Amino acid sequence: MSETKEFDKIKSLMSVDNLIFGIGQVSELLGVSTRQLRYWEQQGYIESLESPKGSSRQFNLKNLIKIFHIKHFQNEGYTLQAAVKKGQKIEKQFPILKDFLRNRVEDIIPTEDGGKVDFGFLDDDKTKHIYGVVDKDGYHFKIVKEK
DNA sequence: CTTCTCACA
DNA sequence: TGTGAGCA
Structure with missing residues (x-):
């Protein structure tokens, strides 16, 4: 295997897109019931990586963060819809903050x-x-x- | 033991 | 906005 190929492999292993969590893991990690997670997905608030039909749901880091935010704002007393909106706002702000920090x-x-x-x-x-x-x-x- | 879907409040 | 039942 060439060095660039090796590098790509390592890069892919380290890529956040390849950090995958099962529904049970997410549930335990963030204190959200597995049932809630399926419900939120059904409502279109989050999405799971579901290649094999009917098999168990898996979530990437992006969605883990989404779930974290929804849970966070729900704990603050917001409704599910409001919590989702709050989360979306944070997620839009974050890249800008990151860019600012990186450059300034x-x-x-x-x-x-x-x-x-x-x-x-x-x-x-x-x-x-x-x-x-x-x-x-x-x-x-x-x-x-x-x- | 886990996750799934369906029916129900 | 979710849950419990009951199956695979």
Whole structure:
């Protein structure tokens, strides 16, 4: 087997799409009854990977996260429909947040009582360095003037 | 022991 | 918005 083929195999093994959970696992993991999961799927809120007809349902990570969110918002007191909508909103926000973090966060520096997030410079002259600070008092931004 | 579907509230 | 029964 060629090296690229080997690499593809490893990549495929590590791919989140290949993290599959059985309905029982999901139920135990997230505290949602197997019956609920089938019901939610029947209502079209989630979907399972059902290649072999009539065989047991399997869920990928995407749907595991969906289920997690629905359960979460139901616990907060939302109806099933509202919980699904809340989950969809989070799922739309998440890639944007990820993109922001990937492109704007330069570094994360742990400290004794928390840490600080380096957001880089505010200006092109690179004189105002902005940090997001997490410490025992909470969260705040700090602008450090360089030279 | 698990998951499935169907009937029922 | 789900559950219990009863089958495979």
